Amino acid sequence: MPAISIDRGQRRVSIDARDPAFFRDPLAAYAEIHAQCPAFFWEERQQWYFAGYDDVNALLRDRRFGRQILHVATREELGLPSPKPHLKDFDALEEYSLLELEPPAHTRLRTLVNRAFVSRQIEQLRPDIERLSHGLIDGFADDGEVELLKTFAEVLPVTIIARMLGIPVEAAPDLLDWSHRMVRMYVFNPSYETELDANRASADFATYLRGVIAEKRRKPGDDLLTHMITSEKDGERLSEAELASTAALLLNAGHEATVHQIGNAVKTILQSRLSANELFVTEAATQLTVEECLRFAAPLHIFQRYALSDVELDGGITLRKGDKIGLLLGAANVDPKKFATPNVFQPTRDEGANVSFGAGLHFCIGAPLARLELKLSLPILFERLPNMRLKCEPDVKDAFHFHGLERLDLIW
Template sequence: MTSLPDFLRIDAVSRHVSLDGRNPAFYSDPNQVYSALHQHCPTFYWEEQRQWFFTGYEHVNALLRDRRFGRQILHVASREELGLPEPQAHLVNFDLAERHSLLEIEPPEHTRLRTLINRAFVSRHIERLRPEIADLAERLIDGFEKDGKTELLSSFADIIPVTMISRMIGIPDEMGPQLLKWSHAYVGMYMFKRSKEDEYAADRAAKEFADYVKTLISDRRRTPAEDLLSHMIHTERKSSDSGRGQHLTDDELVSTTIVLLNAGHEATVHQIGNSVRVILESGLTPAELFRDETATERTVEETLRICAPVHIFQRWALEDLEIDGVSLKRGDKVSLILAAANLDPRVFSDPLTFKPDRKEAQNLSFGAGIHFCIGAPLARLELNTVLPILFRRLPDLRLEAKPVVKDVYHFHGLERLDLVW
């Protein structure tokens, strides 16, 4: 049994764990901690977070699908019953933007909203974007190939996902930099490092983001276009007129657009950087990893398994129940560590090793169940398209320096990725 790092304390009997999520030794290489947790107590109470966490593949996979858990709790109990605090005044804009988010709601509202937009994200429709994604990647590389070096996040990874999701929704390319600023501030609410200043920044971003989306909604009502926002507005009118109860309010349109923009690029930006780093550090030959479509898909899935961009999904217990010997009360919140489930040694052989030829379980990086990431087909297409192009165009690609991981846990991404060739 391997010894534990100094910053991690595990009591395997009580299944209590002490771990500072802000410690660079942890968030720089969380896989080592996940490995220790699998060894000692895959289900554990994280003392600093005051919550039960699950890392086992079977538990995480099952709990993501278990309808006794949900993303909401106030549809089955009041704040008073659960002892939850009232909403904070300085987060009123953020809370409004989140109120109808696909990530935060449960059926029947979730079913209604997801049905309205799901068609745009199914694989057969997303596949049509491959030439456009490839062209964008090629043009970006044209811009820095002659330099012999680049910081890949700002010159490549940041640009492709935000450009593609913006075009799908109907937002001009030139808004990309502003969307990135809003998104980075907005998702600061989900990070362990969150401070009061982060909360104020997220609320400001939510208001500015919402105000901008409202101008788009107004414009698309006057002049519909061939984009997802027009589709949502058109479906709203059509369904309302037919009396089917499929009406989308302005608040729902704003929340849906914001979550699609954030989820449609934030994780993929991290994953492009993570994937390039893992491939370059693996010592494997990129030309072989991307030799054909099948090899490319396996390589991409293995990078998603071993360095997922989003590590934790949370759920509320909607009733009293017991999971893996843990008694939970209605209103308890639990966390599922997707990235740790991807490293479960009972499911994946030699789990800390990058092995693109493995034929084992599907990784859980996009979640599972009704909240399975709606943008997964787009993210997978972007990764399967741009990574082979990058390594084909720059066959001598290598790391200029050891990349530094951002202090954004429970996301996992790099501060920058300096490359030379």
């Protein structure tokens, strides 16, 4: 159990997010938080956090909060520091990221890419995902052991999202490298070196994407990037910067979380000692198993929102315009008010949706794709390698936001 101190009366919690006991097993700390004060001021972070399912679900949908604040206030007004010059390229690539926009800019971009990600479209990828899963397993099935993240969990999602966008699959190693270096920015207090490196990765990524976009303009294909280049919304096309931002977000978001979800799911199922044959016996059982993996072993534990105006929340929590709040998706998924015996992996449960894909305006656009990748790849993996087991207890990454494994060594 991590060192956690809770002042219930003042609703203050002190916990070090870099404490291995915490990031290895945040569910234990969440149980304490749920029992004592699910809405709390996190001392180390100096802001309010919410762990309760109903709070997280409602605040994600609450239009008094947004992912962005600079559309309703200036930096000066809010006392925010100026952008850091050494993050120029990183900021430029984030500028038109759907995740960082609010309506109407968000609506315009989201509408344009949404069609490609609706379930009907995504279903067409089924044979591709199945073939790729089998092909990757063929590569190591006879070895008796494998490190699953590098050989499988990482390759599958990046290949699929690159194909969807019409990006050459040979670029996958670069895409993974740029993406890993950029997402390190989302840990608490990234170091100067992390920032510099993320900026360099963003510059290289943007140069690469601009090259692909120019190529698509010359030679349009039957892919999402071409669709984004040629589509018009209200007589307007996407600018070069909007195209690069959107492509970068889709590529990064299209694999970072899914990699960890595949890893977390395999570990969870193996440690549960439940029979994979039963977990995946029918499509309906597989669906329940995937949802329980998403609930119990979510890869993304926290997202933030800005108060867009002064807000008074229930329970006397007062926020000023520009204040940030933290929404603990990973904790909401184990709220005992919503899920009975929440810290037990129990794929037969039917207590409603988890919040692993968020909710409201920014609800994960890739949820149907991620779900299909999980629904197909997990049963194939367990069917092809029925005797696989953990070689050792896998190490969890030192990054509270991205709950995932360093590596996942399996033997059979």
